[in-house]
Structures are given as C-alpha cells and as structure tokens.
Amino acid sequence: MGTVKAICVSETRGVAKHPVEKASFTPEWGLVGDAHGGNWHRQVSLLGDEKIEAFRQKGAQVDYGAFGENLVVEGFDFRALPVGTLLRCGSVLLEITQIGKECHNHCQIYKTMGDCIMPREGVFARVLEGGQIAVGDEMRLAERTGERPFQAAVITLSDKGSQGQRKDESGPAIVKRLEEKGYQVVETLLLADEQAVLERQLIRLCDQRQLDLILTTGGTGFAPRDVTPEATMAVAQRNAPGIAEAIRAASLRITPRAMLSRGVSVIRGKTLIVNLPGSPKAVQESMDVFLDVIPHGLTLLRGEGGECARK
Structure with a gap:
C-alpha cells in the first residue's frame, strides 16, 4: 500500500519535469501530455518518495520531477518488485516492465552530487487500464488473473x-x-x-x-x-x-x-x-x-x- 506524493510531467524532451495535481493515463500513450510517453514499454516512470528523501538528506536540493520520474509514491520500494508486478491506483492499472535504466550521459544531479538514484532505484511501467491519478491517491499491488506470457x-x-x-x-x-x-x-x-x-x-x-x-x-x-x-x-x-x-x-x-x-x-x-x-x-x-x-x-x-x- 502506498500514497502518490507527486505527479510530474514534461511537455518537451530534455526539459525537467514539473509537478501537477492530477493527470490522465492511457494504454496508448502513458501519462497524457508527457513527452516521454508513447507506444512502448517505458510509458510511466516511478520512484519511491523514501529514496528521494534519503537523497535529500545527503545535501541534495532536488524537487519532485528532478530525476525524470512521473510518479513519486510513498510506501513502495519499487526496486524490490519484479517485472510483471501490477499496480492499481484508482481505475489505472500499471504493469512494471523495467527495473532501473542505463545512464548514458550523466545528468546535472550526478555532476553535482556524484550520484543519481534514478538509474538504480527507478522503475518503468506501461498502462494496462487508463484513468486519472491525483496527488494523494492510494496505490496498491494488484492480483493478476491468468498466467503472464513468457x-x-x-x-x-x-x-x-x-x-x-x-x-x-x-x-x-x-x-x-x-x-x-x-x-x-x-x-x-x-x-x-x-x-x-x-x-x-x-x-x-x-x-x-x-x-x-x-x-x-x-x-x-x-x-x-x-x-x-x-x-x-x-x-x-x-x-x-x-x-x-x-x-x-x-x-x-x-x-x-x-x-x-x-x-x-x-x-x-x-x-x-x-x-x-x-x-x-x-x-x-x-x-x-x-x-x-x-x-x-x-x-x-x-x-x-x-x-x-x-x-
């Protein structure tokens, strides 16, 4: 069980994400209005609020969205969840599709702090069922009906x-x-x-x-x-x-x-x-x-x- 602490979007690639109070999610795109959406497996990025807070305790001045995350959720250690995990938030159903990411070009956070948590702590998901998510909404693990294909x-x-x-x-x-x-x-x-x-x-x-x-x-x-x-x-x-x-x-x-x-x-x-x-x-x-x-x-x-x- 977790709570959505922030929803972040960027309308243009290469621009830092900024928080919004609510957003729509569709299977065809992901987070509507976010430039990183599309018909692919990394439609939505998620990061645990506890991971961000721990990074701040090291002296980093980072706002929500600074790591390129779409959803900040309190109460989940996403890195510990396997690919295929289902997450339910209201009517929206997400499926985790990737754990972490490669960092090809170090971001400004890494250049300043010598570290960035998104490559190892962030996860990515695709939208299976659409709807709206608002800050404060509850997120929980969902049961899968039927077998997941290899x-x-x-x-x-x-x-x-x-x-x-x-x-x-x-x-x-x-x-x-x-x-x-x-x-x-x-x-x-x-x-x-x-x-x-x-x-x-x-x-x-x-x-x-x-x-x-x-x-x-x-x-x-x-x-x-x-x-x-x-x-x-x-x-x-x-x-x-x-x-x-x-x-x-x-x-x-x-x-x-x-x-x-x-x-x-x-x-x-x-x-x-x-x-x-x-x-x-x-x-x-x-x-x-x-x-x-x-x-x-x-x-x-x-x-x-x-x-x-x-x-």
Missing part, C-alpha cells in the same frame, strides 16, 4: 547483417516460432560481432527487463570474430549446459559439422540465454530440440514451478 528477446550477431550487406533471416524465423508458441517477443536486435556490445545488451535485457528467454543466433563457430559464446559466458551466473549439449547431439545426426558449434546455454538472474547457429535451417532444427521442454525451466526460474522429480 517474454523473450532475439539477438542476431552478424557483421554483414548489421551493416545492411546481408538480410537477417534467422532472427525473424526465431521470432515467428516463438510467437507461434505464445511467447511475447519484446525486443529484436541485430548486432555486429562485438563481444562488449553483446555483453551490455545481455546484461540490460536480463537485469533491467528481466526477460524469461534470450535466444541468440550467429557467432558460434570458429571464425576469429565468432565471440557469442564468450560474451554469453562472461555474463552468466549459472551454467545450463544440457540445452546446448542436446542441440549438438541432435544436430550431429544431421551433419558432422555440428561438432564445430560452440554455442552455450546459461542463466543470468531469472533469464535463460541460449546460443543458436546462424543459418535459418539450423535455427529451426535447434528449436525443435528444446522449445517444448524449456517452459518448465522458465517457470522454475520465475519461482512459480514445482519439483522436477518424476515418479
């Missing part, structure tokens, strides 16, 4: 593809297959074969968006720039080798070259990451191996499943 991202690694010299066919094939199985594919990326770039994207998708599944395609061979397994292992917190081993075992029955695949399968946080080969045909053959099996594992990663033992 959310996934697909990353294609290809130097030529990222330069527009080759059409990516494997990525769209993965997306189509996942959507047929009921997954929500929330991001697709086409990256050059750069280990550091892939590592940053994997960390962001696992830690901030807390996706259930990330499938990569490409960069698993012996070529000098095939670094997908190295990037994946660098961000891993736990190993899950059985999936990659099963893919290789099944592929060896099709072609002996399968033994040259270096793809890995790992876990970071609550996210399963699986490396797939680069060709559309090999992608389909690989997904045949694991796609019907992994929902049980993804459910366990969410903390919602039971035991694996069979009688």
